[in-house]
Structures are given as structure tokens and as C-alpha cells.
Amino acid sequence: MLRLGLVTLVVDDYDAAVGYYTGVLGFRLVEDTPLGDGKRWTVVAPAGGGTGVLLARAANARQRARVGDQTGGRVAFFLHTADFATEHARLQAAGVTFAEAPRREPYGTVAVFTDPYGNRWDLIEPAAP
Secondary structure, eight states: OOOOOEEEEEESOHHHHHIIIIIISOOEEEEEEEEETTEEEEEEEOTTOOOEEEEEEOOSHHHHHHTTOTTTTSEEEEEEOSOHHHHHHHHHHTTOEESSOOEEETTEEEEEEEOTTOOEEEEEEEOOO
């Protein structure tokens, strides 16, 4: 059986990214292992489980140009919650910038936010089946 274990998110600084994803979004730090030459294997994941995010520091100009724009402006990540109102309020209080007001869609309640790099995320409470 296959499952998606990690996705890579290119960032400009390991510590700032860990601080945001753990301190603001409430993810947990799964691993932070030095690899030498300033590289680290740094993984965060939502506290409720799911696919981990490998925070990879941009190593060259091409990668630095992609920080915050890995999907060409589309929503890149989908963060599910069972309590949209509570999570939305918590994230706003923590300084998260939402690009829109919450809205109801056939698939659930959703609002787009951006991380400090400009990556777009959906906060979603899926609709009941």
C-alpha cells in the first residue's frame, strides 16, 4: 500500500520556517538532523497527523527564486480541521494572513491563507459525507 510520506517546501531559513510551522500553525517538529555543510533534514507535520513537510533551505539562485511560489500562485497545501471557526480564529490571532473571508463550498468551509513566504494554503473543514 502506498502513502505520501513527505512533501518538500523550499524555504530561505530553517529556523524561521520551523518557528512559523510549529509556533504559528501548531505543527510538531518530527526531525531536525544536521547533514553537514549547513544542510539539515528538517521535517514538520500537523499535530493531528498526516503527511510531513520537509523544510528544505534553498541552496542556489534557482531554488531561491521558487521560495513562496512553488506552484505558480495556486494553492499548494490543504490543511484540514474538524473545527473551522476555532482554527480560523486561532490562526488569525497568531498573525496568519487570510487572503479571503471564509466561504462555504460543496466540499466544506474554506479560506485561503498565505505563509510568510507567499505559499497559498487552504484551511478546510470538510463537508459531512
